[in-house]
Amino acid sequence: MEIHQLKTFVAVAREGSITRASERLCLSQPAVSAHVKAMEDMLGITLFERTARGMSLTGDGQRILIKAEHTLDTHRDLIDEATRLKGHLAGRLRLGAGGRSSAASIGRLLWELSEHHPDVEVTIQHGTSLDTLNGILHGELDAGFYNEATEPDVDLATIEVSRFGIDLAAPVGLIDPSQPVNWQALGEYPWIFPTTSLCCGQVAENLFRTHGFRPRRIMSIDRESVTRTLLAGGIGVGLLHADTAREAQLCGDVDIVCEAQKTVRVMFAHLASRGQDPLLKAVGSILRSGPVW
Template sequence: MEIHQLRTFAAVAREGSITRASELLFLSQPAVSAHIKAMEESLGLSLFERTPRGMVLTADGARLLVKVEETLRVHREFLEEAGRMKGRLTGRIRLGAARSTNAAILGRFLSLLSSRHPEVEVELHHGGSAEVLGGIRRGTVDAGIYVEAGTPDADLATIEVDRFAVYLAAPPGTVATGEPVEISALAERPWICPNSNTCCGKIAESLFETHGFRPKKTVSVEQERVTRTLIAGGVGLGLLHAPSAMEARDCGEADLICEVCDGVSVVFAHLIGRSNDPVVSAADAIMRDLAG
């Protein structure tokens, strides 16, 4: 039984999905499926039940998962100790990345981490900004990249790695854009709004408060790509990050009414209390180099 097969088994068990496990492990989906099949054939056991909801552990699989996680922990500790003995950084970093994170930033970070510290493993967790921040606080991720619409809390060490504006967008031809628009006059129209603890949710709440109104109808949506699709389909008004807003305008999917926020930060963050962790410290140094 190969250690990489055990890692694959644990990832599929955690995620309940071959697709998500392949993203975390940077493997193709056929490779992940092949690892699971090889394990099942070698052991003579069925480890997962394939269901419409995803991959569900069988009773045998659940019992073995405990041993697999223990084996992987011992393996990591072994490599970390060996790395300390020879003076090279080893270990694992669990990195949260908001879905709206610029792929180029994440790619440059992972490339530099791989070249400087080839023995450090990366476990990538995608989610919304609130999920990433929550993961940092709960300790389920070691560090993360997320969108910060306000001021980061004092217990976080943060590095701004990107910055963008946010625009109010409307279905094409539904709002006159040739002259300034009174935002409060749009209260009668449906608004597509994410949860108030998200970047655009906070900006929307601030916008409503500043202009003294609440939309008569709101549509709750968590993902920006869905917001953009609904705007293009004529469902209502919504907020879009600058790159998506410009693309939607150029494609004729939306009209941009106005810029509502000129500086939303994308930050790399970890708890200040983790600053002395060697792997977290190395990741922080790389991000500072990239932020320049």
Template sequence: MRYAINLCVLPFGVWCVDIYQLKTFVTVAAEGSITKASELLFLSQPAVSAHIKALEDELGLQLFNRTAKGMSLSAQGLALLTKAEQLLQLQKELLLDAKRLKGELHGCVRLGSNRGSSAKLLGQLLNQLSTLYPQLDIRMHYGSSAEIQQAITQGKVDAGFYTSIKPDQALHHIEVDSYGIYIAAPPAWVNKDTQPDWQQLAQLPWVLPEPDTCCGRAAAGLFASHAFYPEKVIKVDQEQMTRALIAGAVGIGLLHAGSALDAELKGEVQLLGQTDQQVKLWFSCQPDRMQQPQLKAVIELVQQLVVQPIECDTPSENR
């Protein structure tokens, strides 16, 4: 099948440019050589020359300067090169969109996840993708929220889930879920019927994650608002461990709402209240990648799933 792109309609007919001529034009411009272009395009050199001549005749412009060293773009050719590249990209996206509509979307999408907080939605998303696009290759990358956010920014993954109080404004982001953060203490450590004595709490050991996590930032805000910092801090990197240490009377800590309420119900911890900050679960990607057919299909599914109520499982990841 051959494709033609209409550039404009003239009174005496339609001015058309063959997509293969555009591809030849862009390849010769990149290589600066008909010989090299013919090898890449799997065409004979006369066929490449014929494509260039036909395109120049159609446009009424000289696209290249022929020199002893090869082919160099003329000023007119240089002016049209970006448009030609854009048209080729649009043609590629059109074909991929057609495959997607037929359920034949191919290619690879690299997704990042911070494990626990996104587990339920991620499971739903992967199930939908495998059903609707069985030939789409999904490659998962796991890490902390900070690691996933950095991987998206650096292009190491195409999109991903991470928790943060605020999203990275340089990224396109979808708010997936939100939940509170509770202050949890071992049972009987503190009188739960009175307001917390923050100076007393400052003298007790605390179990905290790293400062660049959402609970780490929430802890910093909590300490600043009450003008204290714990005398002893035990660093952990997983919420399951934080919960276990609090239940084991090692120290006071912060737990996401799902884990905190479950631990209180089971008598493992005593909740002293919530922090002032809400943690949000985000799905993000780089804005300039949003229209890639594979990623576009993923984003559409995430948006559909977010409309449905999402129960956040007890987080168990390094936040």
């Protein structure tokens, strides 16, 4: 039985779908199906029930999954040990870049790895902070950057790499800066922010809860440049990162209503159980050596 067959089996088990597993593994669907069938033929048992909803593990399959994941962990440990013995870092590092990841930190990390560990291949997957966290927790990413909304998951080891603030902004002339904020009146306008964002979504909910209102309409926009354009066009009120809001204010595009969140931390994270991974230890050392902005 080949390691790549075990990896395919675990991917299908986690995704519950040949199609999603093939996308995750960058393999064709026939290849994924062939790997699963080869394992079933070799083991002499049925691992999955094929249904209209996808692939569901049988009882035997569930027991094999535990052993397969343990075998893959052991295989990774073997590779790590061989790397230590060779005295240099090599391999693939899958990084997630979620939310407003620190471009400076990512750039410095890539430069350091390229300069001092040229045999490390880095791939970066962009998405939301939630995408990055789920990718790390499910083993689809080795590590990643995300915007912290709550206390870090206990299964994660984290490093703060930067921080930023969030402002509530409105079209020019919509509010009177000399008067207290009328939250009920603001609730009549569309609110623009990325509802899928861990930090912005939570900041917005905190504002609604604190001031006892809820907007009649929420527009979920995950691109800050689009949010800024909509605000400048008078479409509604919305959340912008503090530096973007202040730049837009200087340009006469928006007025700042208030500071919605003083500090949001950008974190680097990986599974705590992989704390001794040589490559992740090297990455952590690089990030800790730089300043937190």
